Amino acid sequence: MSLSVLVVEDDAQSRFMVTEMLDELGYEFHEACNGAEGIERSLDLSDKIDLILMDIHMPLKSGDEAVSEIRTSLQDPPKGIPIIAVTADTAWHNRDYVQSRGFDGVLSKPVSLSRLRSTLEAVRAA
Amino acid sequence: MSITNKLRLAVCGVAVLAIATVIFSAYVIHSLGKDRQILTERQVPLFIEVDELNRDTFEELSLAASLFVTGRTGADNALVELTAISDAFTDKLEGLDRFGDSEFTGELLVRQENIQRQIQRLQTLSSNIDGARDAAVAALARAIDGIMPAQEFLLRDIENFSIAPETPGGAPAIARLRRLVSVDSDVRAIIEALDELRQTSEKGRVEQIKYLMLVRLRDITFALTRLEDRELRSALARPVTSLRRGILDGTTLGAKEEEAGLNQLFLDTTSNLVEALNEQRSATVDLVNTQRLEIAESSRVLNVRTQLFNTVLVLLAIVATLLSVSILYFIIERQVAKRLAIVDSNLRNITAGNLAPSRDIAGSDEIARINHAVDSLRLNTLVRERLEKELRDKTALAEASAAAKSNFLSMMSHEVRTPLNAIMGLFELIEGADIPERQKRRAVNGRLAAEGLFELLSKVLDAARLEEEQVPIDRSQVETGELQDFLSGTLEGALAKHSKTDTVTASVEMAPDTPRTVLTDYARVKQISVNLIDNAVRFTDSGAIKISLAPGVTPQPSLALTVRDSGMGIPSDQFKRIFESFQQVDGTITRRQGGSGLGLAISKNLAILLGGDLLVKSAVGEGSEFTLILPVKPVSNTKGMQS
Numbered sequence: 001m002s003l004s005v006l007v008v009e010d011d012a013q014s015r016f017m018v019t020e021m022l023d024e025l026g027y028e029f030h031e032a033c034n035g036a037e038g039i040e041r042s043l044d045l046s047d048k049i050d051l052i053l054m055d056i057h058m059p060l061k062s063g064d065e066a067v068s069e070i071r072t073s074l075q076d077p078p079k080g081i082p083i084i085a086v087t088a089d090t091a092w093h094n095r096d097y098v099q100s101r102g103f104d105g106v107l108s109k110p111v112s113l114s115r116l117r118s119t120l121e122a123v124r125a126a
Numbered sequence: 127m128s129i130t131n132k133l134r135l136a137v138c139g140v141a142v143l144a145i146a147t148v149i150f151s152a153y154v155i156h157s158l159g160k161d162r163q164i165l166t167e168r169q170v171p172l173f174i175e176v177d178e179l180n181r182d183t184f185e186e187l188s189l190a191a192s193l194f195v196t197g198r199t200g201a202d203n204a205l206v207e208l209t210a211i212s213d214a215f216t217d218k219l220e221g222l223d224r225f226g227d228s229e230f231t232g233e234l235l236v237r238q239e240n241i242q243r244q245i246q247r248l249q250t251l252s253s254n255i256d257g258a259r260d261a262a263v264a265a266l267a268r269a270i271d272g273i274m275p276a277q278e279f280l281l282r283d284i285e286n287f288s289i290a291p292e293t294p295g296g297a298p299a300i301a302r303l304r305r306l307v308s309v310d311s312d313v314r315a316i317i318e319a320l321d322e323l324r325q326t327s328e329k330g331r332v333e334q335i336k337y338l339m340l341v342r343l344r345d346i347t348f349a350l351t352r353l354e355d356r357e358l359r360s361a362l363a364r365p366v367t368s369l370r371r372g373i374l375d376g377t378t379l380g381a382k383e384e385e386a387g388l389n390q391l392f393l394d395t396t397s398n399l400v401e402a403l404n405e406q407r408s409a410t411v412d413l414v415n416t417q418r419l420e421i422a423e424s425s426r427v428l429n430v431r432t433q434l435f436n437t438v439l440v441l442l443a444i445v446a447t448l449l450s451v452s453i454l455y456f457i458i459e460r461q462v463a464k465r466l467a468i469v470d471s472n473l474r475n476i477t478a479g480n481l482a483p484s485r486d487i488a489g490s491d492e493i494a495r496i497n498h499a500v501d502s503l504r505l506n507t508l509v510r511e512r513l514e515k516e517l518r519d520k521t522a523l524a525e526a527s528a529a530a531k532s533n534f535l536s537m538m539s540h541e542v543r544t545p546l547n548a549i550m551g552l553f554e555l556i557e558g559a560d561i562p563e564r565q566k567r568r569a570v571n572g573r574l575a576a577e578g579l580f581e582l583l584s585k586v587l588d589a590a591r592l593e594e595e596q597v598p599i600d601r602s603q604v605e606t607g608e609l610q611d612f613l614s615g616t617l618e619g620a621l622a623k624h625s626k627t628d629t630v631t632a633s634v635e636m637a638p639d640t641p642r643t644v645l646t647d648y649a650r651v652k653q654i655s656v657n658l659i660d661n662a663v664r665f666t667d668s669g670a671i672k673i674s675l676a677p678g679v680t681p682q683p684s685l686a687l688t689v690r691d692s693g694m695g696i697p698s699d700q701f702k703r704i705f706e707s708f709q710q711v712d713g714t715i716t717r718r719q720g721g722s723g724l725g726l727a728i729s730k731n732l733a734i735l736l737g738g739d740l741l742v743k744s745a746v747g748e749g750s751e752f753t754l755i756l757p758v759k760p761v762s763n764t765k766g767m768q769s
Contacts, residue, residue: 013548020555057540088543090584094600095647109543110550110580113558 003124004028008038008066009086010058018053018086019101021116035061039059040126042070042081051123053107056087063087068103086111136457140450147439147446154435158428161666285588310388371402387595437718472500481508535590540699542583549576585724588653592731597650598737601760604648606675609655610636613673616656620663621671629668637676641758644685650732651687657725658689660750666694669749683758690751704742705730710769729754736760 005027009015015031022029030045032038035058042052052070056063067083074080085098088109092098098106107119465487474486484504487497553573591597614634620625628738644651662671669692678684696704704726726740733740737760746752 011544011548013552014544017548017551017555021551022556024555088539088547090588091598097600110547110577112551113554 002026003007004030004048004050005120006030006032006038006041006045006052008032008035008041008052008058008063009055010034012056018111018116019114021111021113024113025117025120027120030047034058035063035066038063038066039069039073042066042087043073046074046081049083051120052081052083053086054093054103055081056085062102071102082126084119084123128485132457132461132491133454136450136453139453140446141449143446147442151439154439158432158435209454227631347513403656412725461491462493465497469493469497469500472497472504476500476504476507481511504723531590535587539583543580546576546580546583549573550580585728589724589731592728592735597732597735599647601645604646604651605643606636606640609644609648609651609687610634612652613655613659613675616659617663617671617673620659621654624663626663626667630663630666631670632673633670634673635675637674639677640675641677641683641685643758644756645759646736646756650736651754654729654732654754655687655689657729658754660693661725661752662689662693662750665750666691667693669693678755680755680757685758686757687754687756688751689753690749692749695746695748696742696750697746698744701742701744705740726752734743 005022007015007018007022007029009018009031010033012033019029019031030041030049032041037056037060038052039055039061042049053062054067058066061069063085070083071080082104083102085092085101085103085106086109087092087093087106092106093108095106105119105123107115135338210258468485468487475482475484481504484497484501486492486501550573553569556569557573559566561569588597617632617634618627621630621632659671659673672684672688672690674688674690676686676688678686706727730740733754733756737757738755741753741755742750743753
C-alpha cells in the first residue's frame with residue numbers, strides 16, 4: 001500500500017520538485033502552499049494522509065505555528081500524524097529541537113532523492 | 127608672584143612687626159628700669175653732698191657765737207681793771223685819812239664813788255652780757271629745733287620719692303637739697319662750740335678759740351663766695367663781717383667807752399644771727415615744700431611715662447595684630463578665596479555639563495594655572511562630547527547597518543536557497559530519467575553548479591552569523607572514539623572527492639591518554655573538522671595527511687585535534703590573515719585551489735565560541751599543522767551561548 005503525503009511548501013518550484021520526487025518514489029501526495037492552508041488541509045484530510053512534509057519559513061503562517069495548531073486540533077489518534085520539518089535553517093537541523101517543537105523529524109534542504117527516500121522509509125517503518 | 131610666596135611674605139612681614147614690637151618694648155622697659163635705678167643710686171651721694179654744704183654754712187654760725195666770748199672777755203678785763211683802780215683808790219683814801227687832807231680826800235671819795243658805780247655798771251653790764259649770750263644761745267637752739275623737723279621731713283621725702291637728675295626739675299632740686307641738709311650737722315657743731323665756751327673761762331683757752339674762730343671765719347668767707355643764693359649770701363655776710371670786727375676789736379677791748387659799742391655789737395650780732403637762722407629755717411621749709419612738690423611731680427611724670435608707655439605698647443600690639451590679620455585676610459580673600467570661587471564655579475559648570483566659556487583669572491600663580499587647567503578640561507570635555515556624539519551616531523549607524531545586513535543575509539538565505547533547493551532536486555530528477563547520456567551529463571553539471579553555490583552561500587551565512595555572535599551552541603557529551611571514526615570517514619571521503627586517494631597517505635591516530643569524552647557542540651566540532659580536512663586535502667597534492675587526537679597542553683583539561691599536511695605551507699606573516707573572513711594567503715590561490723577563504727575564519731570563531739581555540743603552525747614548503755583545542759568542560763564564562 002502506498003502512503004499519502006501532504007506537502008506544505010510556499011515556493012511553487014520547490015513544491016513541484018518535492019511532489020515530482022514523491023511521484024518518482026511511488027507516493028501519493030497532497031499540496032498546500034502556505035501554513036494556513038496546511039492547517040486546513042491537514043484537518044480536512046486527517047484520515048487520508050499518513051505524513052506531512054512541512055516547510056518552516058512560509059507566509060501567512062509559518063510551519064512552526066501550523067504544527068502547533070495541528071497538534072492541538074488533532075488529538076486523536078494520540079500520537080497524531082508524523083510531521084517532518086523541511087528547512088535549510090541550520091537551527092532546525094537538530095533532532096531534539098525539532099521534536100520539542102512538535103515535529104517528528106527533520107529533512108534538511110537541499111532535498112535529495114536519496115535522503116527523501118530514507119526519511120520516508122524511516123517513518124514508514126515506525 | 128605665586129600665592130605661596132605672597133603668603134610667605136605676609137607671614138614674614140607680620141613676624142618682623144612682632145619682633146620690632148618686642149624689641150621696642152624691651153628697650154623701653156629697660157630704660158624705665160634704668161631711670162629708677164639712677165634715682166636710687168643718686169640718693170646716697172645726695173645726702174653726703176648735702177651734709178658737706180651744711181657744714182660750710184654753720185661754720186659761720188660758730189664764728190658768730192664766738193663774738194659773745196670776745197665781748198665777755200673785754201667786759202671782764204675792764205671790770206678787773208676797774209676793780210684794781212678802785213682798790214688803789216681805797217688804798218689812797220685810807221692813806222689820805224691818815225694824813226688828814228680832807229679836801230683831797232673828799233675829791234678822792236667822789237672818784238671812788240664813781241669807780242664803784244663804774245664797777246657796778248660793769249658788773250651789771252657783764253651780767254647783762256651773760257644774759258644776752260644765754261638768750262642768744264637759747265634763740266639759736268630754738269631756731270635749730272625749728273630746722274630739725276624740717277630736715278627730717280626732707281629726708282623722709284627724699285626716701286619716699288626718687289629723684290633723678292634727668293627728670294624735669296631734678297637737678298636744681300638736688301642742688302637746693304644739698305645746701306639745706308648740711309645745715310643739720312653744722313648746727314650741732316655750733317651748739318657744741320657754745321657749750322664748750324660756756325664751760326671755759328680761762329683766758330688762754332679763749333684766745334685759742336678766738337684764733338680758731340678767725341681761721342674758720344676765713345673759710346666761711348671763702349665758702350660764702352660759693353653760695354649761689356645771693357640774698358642768703360649777703361644775709362650771712364653781714365654777721366660774718368661784724369664777727370670779724372668784733373673778734374679783732376675784742377683783743378683791744380678794755381676802755382669803758384667801748385662798753386656801749388660792745389653792748390650794741392652783741393645785740394646786733396645776736397639779732398642778726400637769729401634773723402639769719404630764721405631766714406634759713408623759712409628757706410628750708412620753703413625748699414622742702416618746693417622739693418616735695420618737685421619730687422611728687424617727678425614721680426608723677428615717671429608714672430605717667432610708664433602708663434603712657436604701657437598704653438602705647440598695648441595699642442601698638444593691637445595695631446600690629448589688626449594690621450597683620452588684615453593683611454592676611456586681604457591676601458586670602460583677594461588672592462585665594464575669590465579666585466578659588468571662580469575656579470569652583472567653573473568646575474561646577476563643567477561638572478553640570480555647562481560648557482560655555484569659563485571665567486578667566488588674571489595672573490600666573492597656582493590658582494590661575496589651575497583655572498587654565500580647568501578651562502583646558504572644559505575644552506577637552508567639549509571635544510570629547512563631540513567625539514562621543516559622533517561615536518554614538520556612528521555606533522548607532524553601524525548597529526543599524528549590521529542589523530540590516532543580518533536581516534538581509536537571513537532574507538537572502540531563505541530567498542536564494544529556496545530556488546536552489548528546487549534547482550538541485552529537479553536536476554537530480556532529470557539525472558535519474560531515462561534520457562540520453564549527454565543530457566544526463568548536462569543535468570549533473572547543472573546540479574553540481576547549484577550545489578557549489580549552495581555550499582558557498584552556507585559558508586557566507588555562517589561567517590556572517592559568527593561575526594554577529596548569533597550562532598547557538600548546543601553542548602552534549604561527545605565520545606572521542608566516535609569523533610575519531612567521523613574524522614577517518616571524512617578524510618577518506620574528502621580524498622576520494624578530490625581523487626587523491628592514491629597520491630596522499632592518510633592516518634588518524636589517538637594518543638592513549640586522550641580524554642574519553644568532551645562536553646561540546648558536536649555539530650560545530652564536525653563543521654570545524656570538515657573545514658580543516660577539506661583544506662588539508664585541497665592544498666596537499668602528494669604526501670601525507672595525519673590527524674591526531676591527544677590531550678591539549680593547557681591549564682584546564684582539554685582535547686587537541688591536530689590536522690597535519692605536507693602541502694605548500696603558509697608564511698608566518700600570514701598566520702593572522704588566514705583567520706580573517708574572505709582571506710586566503712594569495713588571492714590567486716582561490717582560483718587554482720578553490721574555496722571561499724571563509725573556512726578558517728569560521729572555524730577559528732567557532733573554536734573560540736566553544737571555549738577553545740584554533741592554532742596554526744606552518745612553514746613554506748614544509749606543510750601546515752592546524753590544532754583545534756577543545757576544553758573537556760567548558761569554562762563558565764565562555765563567550766559561547768547556551769541554547
